[in-house]
Every structure is written in structure tokens, then in C-alpha cells.
Amino acid sequence: xxxxxxxxxxxxxxxxxxxxxxxxxxxxxxxxxxxxxxxxxxxxxxxxxxxxxxxxxxxxxxxxxxxxxxxxxxxxxxxxxxxxxxxxxxxxxxxxxxxxxxxxxxxxxxxxxxxxxxxxxxxxxxxxxxxxxxxxxxxxxxxxxxxxxxxxxxxxxxxxxxxxxxxxxxxxxxxxxxxxxxxxxxxxxxxxxxxxxxxxxxxxxxxxxxxxxxxxxxxxxxxxxxxxxxxxxxxxxxxxxxxxxxxxxxxxxxxxxxxxxxxxxxxxxxxxxxxxxxxxxxxxxxxxxxxxxxxxxxxxxxxxxxxxxxxxxxxxxxxxxxxxxxxxxxxxxxxxxxxxxxxxxxxxxxxxxxxxxxxxxxxxxxxxxxxxxxxxxxxxxxxxxxxxxxxxxxxxxxxxxxxxxxxxxxxxxxxxxxxxxxxxxxxxxxxxx
Amino acid sequence: xxxxxxxxxxxxxxxxxxxxxxxxxxxxxxxxxxxxxxxxxxxxxxxxxxxxxxxxxxxxxxxxxxxxxxxxxxxxxxxxxxxxxxxxxxxxxxxxxxxxxxxxxxxxxxxxxxxxxxxxxxxxxxxxxxxxxxxxxxxxxxxxxxxxxxxxxxxxxxxxxxxxxxxxxxxxxxxxxxxxxxxxxxxxxxxxxxxxxxxxxxxxxxxxxxxxxxxxxxxxxxxxxxxxxxxxxxxxxxxxxxxxxxxxxxxxxxxxxxxxxxxxxxxxxxxxxxxxxxxxxxxxxxxxxxxxxxxxxxxxxxxxxxxxxxxxxxxxxxxxxxxxxxxxxxxxxxxxxxxxxxxxxxxxxxxxxxxxxxxxxxxxxxxxxxxxxxxxxxxxxxxxxxxxxxxxxxxxxxxxxxxxxxxxxxxxxxxxxxxxxxxxxxxxxxxxx
Numbered sequence: 001x002x003x004x005x006x007x008x009x010x011x012x013x014x015x016x017x018x019x020x021x022x023x024x025x026x027x028x029x030x031x032x033x034x035x036x037x038x039x040x041x042x043x044x045x046x047x048x049x050x051x052x053x054x055x056x057x058x059x060x061x062x063x064x065x066x067x068x069x070x071x072x073x074x075x076x077x078x079x080x081x082x083x084x085x086x087x088x089x090x091x092x093x094x095x096x097x098x099x100x101x102x103x104x105x106x107x108x109x110x111x112x113x114x115x116x117x118x119x120x121x122x123x124x125x126x127x128x129x130x131x132x133x134x135x136x137x138x139x140x141x142x143x144x145x146x147x148x149x150x151x152x153x154x155x156x157x158x159x160x161x162x163x164x165x166x167x168x169x170x171x172x173x174x175x176x177x178x179x180x181x182x183x184x185x186x187x188x189x190x191x192x193x194x195x196x197x198x199x200x201x202x203x204x205x206x207x208x209x210x211x212x213x214x215x216x217x218x219x220x221x222x223x224x225x226x227x228x229x230x231x232x233x234x235x236x237x238x239x240x241x242x243x244x245x246x247x248x249x250x251x252x253x254x255x256x257x258x259x260x261x262x263x264x265x266x267x268x269x270x271x272x273x274x275x276x277x278x279x280x281x282x283x284x285x286x287x288x289x290x291x292x293x294x295x296x297x298x299x300x301x302x303x304x305x306x307x308x309x310x311x312x313x314x315x316x317x318x319x320x321x322x323x324x325x326x327x328x329x330x331x332x333x334x335x336x337x338x339x340x341x342x343x344x345x346x347x348x349x350x351x352x353x354x355x356x357x358x359x360x361x362x363x364x365x366x367x368x369x370x371x372x373x374x375x376x377x378x379x380x381x382x383x384x385x386x387x388x389x390x391x392x393x394x395x396x397x398x399x400x401x402x403x404x405x406x407x408x409x410x411x412x413x414x415x416x417x418x419x420x421x422x423x424x425x426x427x428x429x430x431x432x433x
Numbered sequence: 434x435x436x437x438x439x440x441x442x443x444x445x446x447x448x449x450x451x452x453x454x455x456x457x458x459x460x461x462x463x464x465x466x467x468x469x470x471x472x473x474x475x476x477x478x479x480x481x482x483x484x485x486x487x488x489x490x491x492x493x494x495x496x497x498x499x500x501x502x503x504x505x506x507x508x509x510x511x512x513x514x515x516x517x518x519x520x521x522x523x524x525x526x527x528x529x530x531x532x533x534x535x536x537x538x539x540x541x542x543x544x545x546x547x548x549x550x551x552x553x554x555x556x557x558x559x560x561x562x563x564x565x566x567x568x569x570x571x572x573x574x575x576x577x578x579x580x581x582x583x584x585x586x587x588x589x590x591x592x593x594x595x596x597x598x599x600x601x602x603x604x605x606x607x608x609x610x611x612x613x614x615x616x617x618x619x620x621x622x623x624x625x626x627x628x629x630x631x632x633x634x635x636x637x638x639x640x641x642x643x644x645x646x647x648x649x650x651x652x653x654x655x656x657x658x659x660x661x662x663x664x665x666x667x668x669x670x671x672x673x674x675x676x677x678x679x680x681x682x683x684x685x686x687x688x689x690x691x692x693x694x695x696x697x698x699x700x701x702x703x704x705x706x707x708x709x710x711x712x713x714x715x716x717x718x719x720x721x722x723x724x725x726x727x728x729x730x731x732x733x734x735x736x737x738x739x740x741x742x743x744x745x746x747x748x749x750x751x752x753x754x755x756x757x758x759x760x761x762x763x764x765x766x767x768x769x770x771x772x773x774x775x776x777x778x779x780x781x782x783x784x785x786x787x788x789x790x791x792x793x794x795x796x797x798x799x800x801x802x803x804x805x806x807x808x809x810x811x812x813x814x815x816x817x818x819x820x821x822x823x824x825x826x827x828x829x830x831x832x833x834x835x836x837x838x839x840x841x842x843x844x845x846x847x848x849x850x851x852x853x854x855x856x857x858x859x860x861x862x863x864x865x866x
Contacts, residue, residue, distance in 0.1 A: 067789030067797055096785050096797075098814050143782025144815060257789050335768070336861055343862025349576025352529050356500030356690055364500055364529075381531050382577060421862075422855040428769055429776025429854075 024172040024190050024203045028226045029054055029266025032171045033162035034178040037155040039091035039141075039148055045178035047152060048088045049159045050222070051116065053124070055082030056264040058136070059235035061242055063259035069095035070102045070147070071137035072258065074109075081231050084116060084134040086222065086262070087152075087159075088179050094139040094147045095257040104149035109135040111153055115160045138220055140181055140207065140258050176205040179220060182427055183207050185303045189295035191288035195271035196281050200227040204292045206261075208249075208300030219246055221261035221296055227285065228267040229274060236277035237289055238263050245293035249301040249416045250332040261293075301416040306423030309341055309397075315404045316412035323360045324413035327404060330358035331415070338420035341400055346391035348376045355404060368405035372397070457605035457623050457636045461659045462487055462699025465604045466595035467611040470588040472524035472574075472581060478611035480585060481521045482592045483655070484549065486557070488515030489697040491569070492668035494675055496692035502528035503535045503580070504570035505691065507542075514664050517549060517567040519655065519695070520585075520592075521612050527572040527580045528690040537582030542568040544586055548593045571653055573614055573640065573691050609638040612653060615860055616640050618736045622728035626721035628704035629714050633660040637725045639694075641682075641733030652679055654694035654729055660718065661700040662707060669710035670722055671696050678726035682734040682849045683765040694726075734849040739856030742774055742830075748837045749845035756793045757846035760837060763791035764848070771853035774833055779824035781809045788837060801838035805830070 031051040039046040062072050071094050087108065094101045109132035117130045139147075164171075176186030187206040192199060204223040229237075238261065246261050274282060302310040313331050318324040331337055334354040340347035351369060355362070369377035372394045376383055394400075400419075464484040472479040495505050504527050520541065527534045542565035553559045572580075597604075609619030620639040625632060637656040662670075671694065679694055707715060735743040746764050751757040764770055767787040773780035784802060788795070802810035805827045809816055827833075833852075 063789075064792075065786070065789035066791070066793060066795055067785055093782070096782065096810075096813075096815070142780075143785050145782075257786055335857070339858050339861035342858065345862065347575075349526070349529065349578075352500055352576050353498070353690055356496075356498035358499070359497075360499065362499055377529075380529075382529070420858060422858045424768070425772050425775065425853060425855045425858060428772035429778065 022190050023169040024188055025169055026167045027201050027203050027224055027266070028268030029056065030167060030224050030264075031163045031165060032167055032175045033159040034171075034174045035155050035158045035162065037089070037148070037151050039089060039151060045174060046090045047155055047159060048175050048178040050086040050175075050224070050264070051163055052084055052264065052266055053120070053165070054266060054268070055084055055134070056266050057081060057229060057231040057234055058083050058262060058264045059231055059238045060136075060260055060262040061238055063256060065257045065259075067096065067257050069093050069139055069258045070097055071105060071139040072260065073102060074105045075136050075260070078133055078136060080131070080134050082134070083136055083264075084130050085112060086136045086138065086264070087112060088138040088220070089141075089152055090179060090181050091141040092139060092145055092147055093141045093143045093256075093258050095143040097144070097147045101147045104147040105137050106132065107149055108137070108153055108156070109133070112156055115156055119160050119163065136262070138222075138258075138260055138262075140179070140220055140256075143257060172203070172205065179205065179207045181207065182305055183303050185299070187296055187299035187303065189292045189299070191292050193284040193288035195227055195269075195274070195285050198227075198269050198271040200225055200269050200271065200285065202285070202288050202292045204296050206296040206300055208303060219249075219256075219259050219261065219300055221246060221293070223261075223263040223289070223292060225263070225265050226268040227265050228269060228271050229265045233274055233277050233282075234263050234265055237282070237286060240277070241286070241290045241293050244414070245290065245297040246300075248414060249297045250329060263289075298416055301418055304418035305427045306421040306425070307418030308421055308423075309400055309419040311338075311341060311400045311402065311417045311419065312414060313402045313404070313417065314412065314414045315406070317409055318360075318406045318411045319409035321411040321413055323406075324411050325415075326360050327355055327358045328413050328415035330354045331402065331404070332417040335420055338417070341395065342419040342421045344392065344395040346371060346376070346388065346395050348391075351402060351404070352377075362406055363408060366407040368407065370401075370403040370405075371395070372401050455623050456602040457621055458602055459600045460634050460636050460657055460699070461701030462489065463600060463657050463697075464596045464598055465600055465608045466592040467604075467607045468588050468591045468595065470522070470581070470584050472522060472584060478607060479523045480588055480592060481608050481611040483519040483608075483657070483697070484596055485517055485697065485699055486553070486598070487699060487701070488517055488567070489699050490514060490662060490664040490667055491516050491695060491697045492664055492671045493569075493693055493695040494671055496689060498690045498692075500529065500690055502526050502572055502691045503530055504538060504572045505693065506535060507538045508569050508693070511566055511569060513564070513567050515567070516569055516697075517563050518545060519569045519571065519697070520545060521571040521653070522574075522585055523612060523614050524574040525572060525578055525580055526574045526576045526689075526691050528576040530577070530580045534580045537580040538570055539565065540582055541570070541586055541589070542566070545589055548589055552593050552596065569695070571612075571655075571691075571693055571695075573612070573653055576690060605636070605638065612638065612640045614640065615738055616736050618732070620729055620732035620736065622725045622732070624721035624725050626717040628660055628707070628718050631660075631702050631704040633658055633702050633704060633718065635718070635721050635725050637729050639729040639733055641736060652682075652689075652692050652694065652733055654679060654726070656694070656696040656722070656725060658696070658698050659701040660698050661702060661704050662698045666707055666710045666715075667696050667698055670715070670719060673710070674719070674723045674726050677847070678723065678730040679733075681847060682730045683762060696722075731849055734851055737851035738860045739854040739858070740851030741854055741856075742833055742852040744771075744774060744833045744835065744850045744852065745847060746835045746837070746850065747845065747847045748839070750842055751793070751839045751844045752842035754844040754846055756839075757844050758848075759793050760788055760791045761846050761848035763787045764835065764837070765850040768853055771850070774828065775852035775854045777825065777828040779804060779809070779821065779828050781824075784835060784837070785810075795839055796841060799840040801840065803834075803836040803838075804828070805834050
């Protein structure tokens with residue numbers, strides 16, 4: 001890439017609507033390579049490989065779509081506890097590409113496993129053969145176009161050549177940039193925490209943009225830790241933490257064929273044995289993992305296609321969490337709410353509309369609505385203190401918080417989304433041209 | 434209104450994307466008045482009254498929202514079999530206006546019923562008093578603003594003054610224009626049909642624009658017939674025919690607090706007695722009513738906010754109608770499909786995405802997709818005959834037909850929608866300013 005990464009890095013870190021992100025650095029057992037396979041017409045990295053020299057335990061959650069991409073189909077067949085590499089390509093979703101699309105992945109897996117076996121032999125004098133079914137794939141981009149197997153295969157030697165056993169903050173940003181499609185900003189997050197008395201790292205990158213609802217959509221999220229955690233415990237931790245993070249964001253109500261969020265544990269830190277995901281020793285790790293996932297998920301929502309504002313919708317004091325979720329997503333997915341926010345119009349009537357259509361029984365007389373700290377509706381009526389100018393002023397902020405209080409229970413849910421702008425239409429009506 | 438209705442009428446009739454509409458004319462027992470109560474800052478009719486001098490049997494279907502407007506609350510309390518008038522105002526939805534909003538309707542109903550009683554006494558020497566609970570209300574516009582009771586009340590004498598007992602095509606267009614909010618075009622439809630050997634008329638007008646899903650949303654639809662049909666039969670006919678007409682359209686997935694579709698029968702034509710909605714003598718009327726409702730519903734979709742294209746989505750050969758409906762609305766409500774169509778991009782991958790996210794089990798190998806007459810997907814793969822240029826050329830049409838064939842059953846559903854354009858964002862981010 002012909003850009004100055006150091007400058008880019010500083011400008012990203014300064015200008016993010018979501019606040020700065022911390023530097024990701026070296027994490028034992030993870031090697032990152034990126035390259036440009038010319039999948040886009042423009043010159044940018046579009047292939048990213050994560051290589052786990054000692055293997056990694058892993059767990060993933062995938063799209064709920066009934067039409068899944070070929071790489072998801074491939075990954076679902078992987079039954080190895082440890083995998084050796086994850087290869088991510090952009091521009092082509094490898095969805096609805098049929099047998100040829102799946103065969104393409106097989107060719108790539110065979111080639112990549114051979115090349116990695118070779119590399120391992122030279123660098124580490126390890127004779128073990130890496131198998132094709134130790135490779136995971138992640139694809140994102142246009143659906144239904146022929147999968148560019150040959151273009152990708154041609155660039156595998158380059159990816160291998162670039163493997164370094166020590167990572168730095170720049171290679172993480174390159175990886176986060178390399179997996180983007182129409183996103184504008186790379187998304188990175190990190191935490192450090194303890195398992196027993198051992199300090200471990202949790203690093204993550206993500207991509208999002210359109211099709212972000214529900215259950216992740218075109219979201220890709222990859223989280224890495226040097227902790228020693230089994231695949232089954234990783235699976236449990238990921239499933240629990242995804243609900244209020246990646247499954248709490250919405251861009252446009254569309255869902256992709258390719259979603260995946262994965263976690264990889266290299267086991268380089270020898271922490272104490274863990275019995276289950278509920279093991280007390282995991283409590284710090286668990287909350288840190290939640291923060292990494294939430295941080296990434298929020299960055300995905302904030303950078304949703306055409307977004308000019310980041311919107312947090314908290315629905316509280318409901319009878320059930322499901323009620324709270326229905327209402328928060330009804331608001332988060334309402335084009336009328338989202339366009340009003342784009343227009344900086346405190347059109348709270350549309351929030352009422354979205355609450356009403358959520359199919360949740362409620363007592364309108366108990367309803368409270370706030371925009372930021374401004375009470376809009378109290379006891380089901382326009383607040384006596386309501387001042388349109390004050391509300392209009394609040395709508396100029398870049399982060400908009402909407403709080404809905406049903407005063408009928410103790411459950412809550414928070415959804416994250418962005419406004420709906422002309423830019424969204426521009427991006428999506430011109431996507432392929 | 435300072436416009437030449439005759440010119441307007443001709444230009445509307447010539448330019449409609451939905452084809453010409455036929456002239457609505459006189460229908461016995463219906464009187465229409467329209468006036469400008471200055472509810473908008475601009476000079477336009479915003480109050481429309483339908484007066485039924487001999488009363489009318491009636492039936493309505495209303496929004497499914499859990500937060501309904503005050504006029505819907507009023508209408509739901511009406512238990513009179515015959516009503517005397519329907520008053521429609523725009524600009525203000527009378528939703529979330531609380532006790533004051535409801536009280537405003539009471540004041541208007543009392544005033545209007547008195548004035549109509551007076552009118553009846555003078556014109557027809559009828560001594561019967563018209564009651565407030567013989568008046569129905571329909572409101573559309575902004576939610577949560579104080580209901581302009583006084584402004585409307587002041588204009589009731591004008592509405593009364595304008596009552597004529599013979600209608601013509603111009604007054605129907607004025608009525609259809611007077612109920613619009615952000616719609617661009619008046620929506621009218623008509624049929625004539627037989628009940629037994631008696632010719633009867635079915636006339637209808639509608640408004641739509643945003644918030645058009647599901648179950649009608651900000652749609653208002655009013656249908657009038659001179660047939661003699663009981664309110665209970667009208668109710669049954671309306672409920673049956675609404676499913677594949679007004680409940681088959683979607684604009685943006687939003688649902689209003691104010692939706693209502695009503696049918697009124699003046700009983701001026703003495704057709705033979707009817708036993709039930711299944712009475713054989715009603716078969717011609719039933720299919721004519723369906724055509725009127727479908728015609729209006731399509732016009733609503735075609736004039737959805739910012740629409741540049743009218744889209745018909747037919748999903749066929751499904752196991753259940755519910756499956757077909759889920760898939761058709763998943764496509765109809767997908768912002769990514771709708772923006773692609775706005776961009777005239779045959780991005781069929783997004784149709785795949787929308788099918789996949791509909792949560793319907795399907796065999797992708799049996800899937801066929803057509804755009805117009807062009808086969809895009811056959812047996813779950815890109816058609817061998819597929820030619821991107823040909824498809825791109827088709828996307829330039831104003832009417833786009835998408836057919837999805839699951840080849841797994843015999844049920845089908847057709848949804849109607851429009852594309853998603855920058856204009857939609859413009860309309861909805863500037864709505865109140």
C-alpha cells in the first residue's frame with residue numbers, strides 16, 4: 001500500500017467518533033500477513049492471513065441466514081480442535097457460487113497447508129504436515145460472483161513470505177484495514193486481564209458496514225488471546241458474550257450470508273486449568289472479552305454505511321428482556337427514526353411510532369422517553385419541561401442516546417445503530433459499479 | 434386552491450406510473466366537501482368531509498400498533514351501525530396527544546353533528562338529531578403535536594356550506610388531494626359491478642407515503658359504494674380483501690399509529706338481500722372490491738416516499754403462504770435490495786441475501802429467480818443464459834418485477850414496494866422543518 005501507515009494510524013486514532021483505540025501489539029502465537037491480490041480494481045490489501053504456528057483452539061458463531069456462503073459451509077465441516085491459519089479475503093463473498101466456490105476453498109486450503117508445512121519445516125524444523133482442514137476461511141464482498149480462486153492462490157507465497165513471529169501495532173492496523181469492504185475505518189480493540197495470576201491479552205479486529213442485523217450480518221470479528229482455553233470453553237464464552245455485543249447492533253436490518261465472529265486461543269500463556277466457562281478464574285477474562293466484543297461492535301455500528309451519528313438505544317424496566325430487545329431494535333431499525341436523526345430533528349413522534357409497532361404490550365401512561373438527559377415524554381405525555389430548542393440542540397451531537405423506560409419490570413436491552421443518510425443510498429446504489 | 438383542477442387532473446391522469454385512473458363521478462348518498470383550515474403553512478386543502486345524508490353502513494380495519502392515535506380510539510368506541518359523516522384532517526396525527534386530543538374530537542363531533550342536524554332540517558325537513566357518535570375521524574400527520582381543534586372547528590361551517598348532493602370527478606380529485614401528506618399524487622380507483630341484476634358502484638381514494646408496513650401503516654383508504662350491504666358483511670369483505678392488497682404493500686417497514694381503511698355503503702341501490710359475505714350474489718362485488726383495494730394499494734406503493742420505481746415481488750411455489758409472505762416482505766423491506774434497484778443495478782446477490790434472512794427453510798438447489806422475463810438463478814445457480822448487460826438494461830424500467838420460485842409447494846404471495854432513494858432521506862430528514 002502506498003500510504004504512510006504511521007500517519008494513517010495517528011489520524012485514525014485521533015478522529016474516531018468512538019474515541020481512541022489502544023495500540024494492539026505483539027501477542028504470542030499469532031502471525032499476521034496482508035497483501036494485495038488485486039481483488040479490487042484499486043490498489044489495497046484485500047487478503048489477510050492469521051497464522052498460528054503452534055495451532056490455536058477456536059470457536060466461531062455464524063450467520064443465521066438460510067443461505068450461507070461456501071466458506072461458512074467449509075468452516076462448519078472443520079472438526080479439528082486446533083487450527084493453524086485463518087485466511088480472509090474481501091471483495092468476493094463466495095456465496096451462491098455453488099460447487100465451484102467450495103472447490104476453490106479446497107484448492108486454497110491444500111495449497112496453503114502445503115506452503116505452511118514447508119515454512120514450518122524450514123523455520124522450526126517441524127516435520128508434521130499441516131492439513132487442509134486446519135485452515136479456516138472468511139470471505140466478504142459481493143454475493144454470486146465467481147470466487148477468484150486463482151488470484152488468491154497466486155498470492156499465497158507472498159502471504160507466507162511476510163510471516164513474522166513478532167507483531168506490532170502497524171501490522172494490526174494493516175490487518176484491520178485489509179478486511180474492510182465499504183467501511184471507512186479500521187476497527188480494533190484490546191484488553192489485558194488475569195486468569196489466576198497470569199496476565200493474558202485479548203486482541204480483536206472487526207469489519208461491518210451494511211447488512212448488520214440481527215445476529216451480526218456482514219460483520220466479521222476476530223478475537224485472539226494468548227491464554228490457554230479449550231475450544232469448548234471458548235465456544236461457551238463467545239456465545240454468551242455475543243448476545244449483548246455483536247447481536248446488539250443494527251445498521252439496516254439486513255443480514256448477510258457470511259457473518260462470522262471467531263475467537264482463537266494460542267495457549268502461549270500457561271494459566272491454570274479451567275473447568276468450564278463458569279470457572280471463577282475466568283471472571284476477569286469473561287468481562288474483558290465482553291468489553292473487547294462490545295468495543296468492536298460499537299465501532300462497527302458507528303461506521304455503518306453512511307453514518308454521521310452513533311445512536312445508543314436503551315430500553316429499560318420491561319417485563320422481559322425479549323420485550324426490551326424488540327422495542328430497542330424496532331427503534332434502531334426504523335428508517336423514519338434514523339432519517340430524523342440524520343436531519344438532527346428531535347422527531348420523538350417517530351420513536352413513539354417505533355415503540356408502538358414493536359408488538360409489545362405496554363401501558364402508555366407509564367412511558368418515559370429521554371434524548372440524552374432531556375426528558376421528552378413523562379407518564380405517557382409530552383414532558384412539561386420539554387423545550388424543542390433544547391432538544392434540537394442536543395440532536396446536533398455526534399452521539400445520540402435514546403432511553404425508553406416502560407416502568408413495568410426490571411429487564412433491559414441496549415441496541416446500537418447509526419443514522420440513515422443520503423450517503424447510505426449513495427454507497428449502496430453504486431456498490432458494484 | 435389556486436390551481437386549475439382541470440389541468441391538474443389531466444396531467445395526473447397522463448403521468449401516473451400506475452397508468453391512468455378512471456374518472457370517479459356521482460355516487461348516490463355521498464357528499465364531499467374539502468377546505469383549507471391552514472393546518473399546513475402553505476395554502477392547500479387539509480380538511481375533507483364525507484357526508485352520508487341517509488347514513489351509511491360501514492366497516493374499518495385499523496393499525497396494529499400498540500400505541501394508537503386518539504381518532505382510532507374514538508372510532509373504536511363507535512357502535513352505531515350507520516354513521517353520518519367521516520372527517521379527515523392532515524398535518525396532525527392526533528397521536529400521543531392524550532386526553533386533550535380525544536377531547537378535541539369530542540368537541541368537533543358535537544359541533545359537526547349540530548351543524549349537520551341544522552343542514553338536514555333546512556334541506557330535507559328532517560327533524561332527527563344527528564349524534565356525535567355518528568361521526569368517524571381520520572387523522573394523519575405529525576405525531577405528538579397538540580391537536581388543532583379550534584382551527585378545524587372554525588372551518589366546519591365552510592365544509593357544511595360546500596355540501597352538494599351531486600358529485601363529479603373534480604371533487605373526487607380534490608378529496609384525494611386533500612388527504613395527502615408527503616404523497617405526490619392523488620390515488621383514486623373505481624369499479625362498477627352487479628349484485629344480482631343491480632348495477633352498483635365502488636369508488637375509493639387513498640393516501641400513503643411513508644410508514645407503510647405491515648398492516649397498512651400511515652395508509653388511509655376510503656371506499657364507498659351505493660350498494661345495500663350490512664356493516665357486518667362489509668367487515669368480513671374488508672378483512673378478507675385487505676390481506677393481499679393494503680397488507681401486501683411496504684414502503685419502509687415502519688407502521689403508523691393512524692392507519693385505517695374503511696368502507697361505507699349508502700344503500701341507495703336496493704339490491705337483493707344478502708345472507709353473508711359468502712353469498713353467491715356478492716361474487717362480482719367481492720372481486721371488484723378486491724380490484725379497487727389492490728389498485729389503491731399499488732398506487733400507494735408506487736408513490737412511496739422518494740420512489741422512482743414500482744417493484745412487484747412474487748414469491749411462488751412455497752410450502753405455505755406464510756413462507757411466501759415472509760420471503761416477499763424480506764425482499765420488499767431490504768434497504769440493500771431497494772437501493773440497488775434505485776441504482777439500476779441488477780445486484781441479485783442482495784435478493785439472495787434477503788431470501789436467506791427470511792427464516793424460511795428452503796432447498797437452495799431448487800431456487801429460481803427472475804427479473805422480469807430474465808432468468809437470473811436456475812436450480813440454485815447463476816443461469817447459464819445470464820447476461821449482465823441484459824439484466825442491467827431491464828433495471829432501467831420504471832416497473833421492476835422480481836419472481837422467486839422455491840419449487841417446493843403450491844402457495845404464493847405478492848408484495849408491492851418501491852425503491853429507496855436519496856429523495857426518501859431528504860423527505861424524512863426534513864419532514865417537520
